[in-house]
Amino acid sequence: ETGVTQTPRHLVMGMTNKKSLKCEQHLGHNAMYWYKQSAKKPLELMFVYNFKEQTENNSVPSRFSPECPNSSHLFLHLHTLQPEDSALYLCASSHLRAGIQETQYFGPGTRLLVL
């Protein structure tokens, strides 16, 4: 248990559905991240939030919409997804201080299947 939780753990959705992924960290960190992990590809950073401010949007399509209401919670809102968006979505958190990226703590992930 790393102190980062993600819900749901598994999600099946149609291309016209709207769903949200939730991440919560109990570690007092100031930065949170969304990653996408597809088969046979490196982990892809999607979004970075530092003290609730989005500091990175790694050219992610607008059908993925992040929300960070406070430094402990992070959401990823999904709408009109494509089958190629099926992947493991990982949330992570860390201390980001003085320009140094410290250890990231990952949640267990949400396995998403888009039909």
Added chain:
Amino acid sequence: SQQGEEDPQALSIQEGENATMNCSYKTSINNLQWYRQNSGRGLVHLILIRSNEREKHSGRLRVTLDTSKKSSSLLITASRAADTASYFCATDRAAGGTSYGKLTFGQGTILTVHP
């Protein structure tokens, strides 16, 4: 090619043998981190080594860093079947000592330890 490339892509050994995985990167870094991922789960942090360090140990793990060659290695001694997982290196890239504020992950090495 990308930052944080692991070598080999796959490694298969017998229990009790040592496993060595390598990571190469291209830019200046603040630190390099190794993570482990069991199938379909979140990543677990193993070791962080800073750019001014050359070697670190943690239990059966030994990490080296050679900044002149821009490479790192992870050694797992006396491997166990439970060490079977994917192993990733991740770099905190830096420009002039300032972090980009994110980790860059490689594609990983799949380690299989046979009982």
